[in-house]
Amino acid sequence: MKNQVQLIAYVDRLTGGGLREMGQLLDGPLAGVFGGVHLLPFFFPIDGSDAGFDPIDHTQVDPRLGTWEDLKTLGSKIELVADLIVNHASSLSPQFQDFSSHGDESQYSGMFLTFKSVFPNGATEADLLQIYRPRPGLPFTHASLANGQKRLLWTTFTSQQLDIDVSHPEGKRYLDAILTRFQRANVRTIRLDAVGYAIKRPGTTCFMIPETFEFIKDLAGRAHTLGMEVLVEVHSYYKQQVDIALQVDWVYDFALPPLILHALFKADANPLVRWIAIRPNNSFTVLDTHDGIGVIDVGADSAGNPGLLEPSDINDLVDSVHRLSDGQSQKATGAAANNLDLYQLNCTYLNALGNNETFYLIARAIQFFVPGIPQVYYVGLLGGTNDMELLSRRGVGRDINRHYYSPEELSAALERSLVKRLLELIRIRNSHPAFNGKHIAESPARNLLTIAWERDNHWITLKVDFARPSAIIEHSIGETSRHTTIQIG
Secondary structure: OOOOOEEEEOHHHHHOOOHHHHHHHHHOOOOOOOOEEEEOOOEEOOOOOOOOOOOOEEEEEOOOOOOHHHHHHHHOOOEEEEEEEOOEEEOOOHHHHHHHHHHHHOOOOOOEOEHHHHOOOOOOHHHHHHOOOOOOOOOEEEEEOOOOOEEEEEOOOOOOEEEEOOOOHHHHHHHHHHHHHHHHOOEEEEEEEOHHHOOOOOOOOOOOOHHHHHHHHHHHHHHHHOOOEEEEOOOOOHHHHHHHHOOOOEEEEOOHHHHHHHHHHHOOOHHHHHHHHHOOOOEEEOOOOOOOEEOHHHOOOOOOOOOOOOHHHHHHHHHHHHHHOOOHHHHOOHHHOEOOOOOEEOOOHHHHOOOOHHHHHHHHHHHHHOOOEEEEEHHHHOOOOOOHHHHHHHOEHHHHHOOOOOHHHHHHHHOOHHHHHHHHHHHHHHHOHHHHOEEEEEOOOOOEEEEEEEEOOEEEEEEEEOOOOEEEEEEEOOOOOOEEEEEEO
């Protein structure tokens, strides 16, 4: 994988069109900006109950976006990341419709997890309370099948997203068919969506248990055989994330966004520097994604072991985001929003910083200097703000940061000074040879952060003063001793 910044985007929401329009954007206004692109679900349909993460047919490109050939063409020009939705399938999928019609006689009857299939001998109150779930309530949906039978289906997320038994022959066949389709379309990396919930065992949390690691290892091996790398998406206690990174190609650094917010809000670089010293370097770094800003990733674990931030600091961070966004994030987070997540703040990163462009560019500079593959979400790329109209219309918290851009909006955004300065930072991150060398991060004082990279005669350094706030990037030019300085703030 190229050590360059990647774009994360819903194809239609960024371009106002499909895969061909995405290609035109990456060949035109954004030519040479990104080393890769993570295309958020492009499967049929893209406008289900969970923005494409509940596809009816995971092996079909939504015709409104194009075809597999269009994807293959795009993948011949730029590295592609695509989502393998591991944990569940849609209640409208052909597989479930067959099961609904024929019940136990269906070849897919064992593919869908039920209460009974996980707890054949029943479950105690303690068993049920131990199950980890990112949303309130128990992960079960009472369903009446088309054949008249009634089942208690396992639904970790929503009643339309039915958990599958990934060890069942049809479950394996289902996932392998998707892997093969991706490989044929030039997908280079697969993101294992919601994989932490994929294995359920009685008497456990049913989240990132030892059997989950074995499943990830097996699935990654199947992907590697097809020439694809694997990115694991898990929100969890930071030490667990470090352990996961030892066993997979790539993980996300979901702790980075709240730690940067803390540093900017409190002029305190210490928690961030401590994290940089122990974090896995085989990480994708993000500030914003199609989901919210993770909080669980910096908090204590269920046993009370301390997190990367103190509970009081996390509370202050959440309160600051609500205040700086004029209460907009509060309307999209927790019980105020449908399809809610207990561990995330729903807000654009720019709004979380009170629309302070200096803060925002400093945050991006830190993201780009921390080891890993940086990903920039399309709304963040364009300096987007909270879409309160979409939130109000759909009532889904995460839609606050999933704006639909028209071609005119996109063109106007690319002319903004903030966006042009961000593109300049991206180009520096992509082109400077020092980022392929060694780094050191330190905090000379509580309010100061320095991250320096060096390779051969090349060097580049980021110096941040959170108290001012301001940042300076100094770097070498070519093989000579000449250097240039970029001031932020």
